[in-house]
Amino acid sequence: MHARAALFDLYGDHLRTRGGQASVAALVRLMKPLEIAAPAVRTAVSRMVRQGWLRPVRLPQGPGYGLTTKCVRRLDEAALRIYRAGTPSWHGRWHLIVLEPVKDRQRRERLRADLTFLGYASLSETAWIGPRSSPELDNLLDGEGVRADRFDAALEGVSQELVSRAWDLTAIGEAYEHWLSEAVTLVGALPEGAPADQVFATRSRLVHGWRNFLFRDPGLPPELLPPAWPGEKARSYFEQEAARLLPAAAAFVDRELS
Numbered sequence: 001m002h003a004r005a006a007l008f009d010l011y012g013d014h015l016r017t018r019g020g021q022a023s024v025a026a027l028v029r030l031m032k033p034l035e036i037a038a039p040a041v042r043t044a045v046s047r048m049v050r051q052g053w054l055r056p057v058r059l060p061q062g063p064g065y066g067l068t069t070k071c072v073r074r075l076d077e078a079a080l081r082i083y084r085a086g087t088p089s090w091h092g093r094w095h096l097i098v099l100e101p102v103k104d105r106q107r108r109e110r111l112r113a114d115l116t117f118l119g120y121a122s123l124s125e126t127a128w129i130g131p132r133s134s135p136e137l138d139n140l141l142d143g144e145g146v147r148a149d150r151f152d153a154a155l156e157g158v159s160q161e162l163v164s165r166a167w168d169l170t171a172i173g174e175a176y177e178h179w180l181s182e183a184v185t186l187v188g189a190l191p192e193g194a195p196a197d198q199v200f201a202t203r204s205r206l207v208h209g210w211r212n213f214l215f216r217d218p219g220l221p222p223e224l225l226p227p228a229w230p231g232e233k234a235r236s237y238f239e240q241e242a243a244r245l246l247p248a249a250a251a252f253v254d255r256e257l258s
Contacts, residue, residue: 003044021066090221121166
């Protein structure tokens with residue numbers, strides 16, 4: 001796990017509900033079970049500040065970092081999809097976005113990555129579709145200074161054929177099967193009565209691997225997925241084990257924050 005990704009996971013999975021801030025010393029302690037050294041933590045934090053995800057704060061325990069409004073929105077959006085809370089049913093229509101051309105390559109690639117994270121797929125360089133409108137879309141486009149026309153669209157054709165062109169469901173399904181196999185091995189290696197820091201590390205790796213699917217799986221409704229979709233079996237395992245390991249992991253976080 002890279003330090004930056006691990007910090008996003010930490011803030012999203014634990015610190016968001018604990019005031020959204022922590023001292024630098026606490027962040028270093030919390031990253032230690034993941035074998036991430038203090039210099040890497042500090043470098044990642046500095047990068048996240050420059051990118052607008054974190055902001056410096058003064059805490060009773062010393063200098064620290066808290067969430068920005070931008071980061072709160074991103075973490076809340078991610079949590080809804082990670083834990084499947086509040087996912088609306090599909091009404092049979094597509095959210096279509098037609099962007100103005102973006103000439104700068106770095107900006108264009110950043111926009112592509114963010115739209116993919118929000119569940120959209122590109123039909124062309126400027127046209128993107130998703131099964132529903134993302135509540136984070138306005139903030140993304142405003143932040144990038146990109147104008148877009150948006151449509152609540154009905155497809156004149158078979159939605160499954162559109163899905164097969166927009167997303168590689170075979171590859172995503174295989175990724176779920178691979179993740180599940182590795183997750184079972186990861187959790188199975190945790191000994192009975194393991195110390196809280198070890199449980200925290202195992203759960204963090206479990207959540208991190210699962211969170212990666214936010215960049216691959218758009219969260220399509222069941223009626224658009226193949227039969228016996230591997231994502232459902234993987235999700236069931238994730239939810240079961242993430243909940244089972246949470247009390248010990250949370251106890252470790254509370255101890256290191258105090």
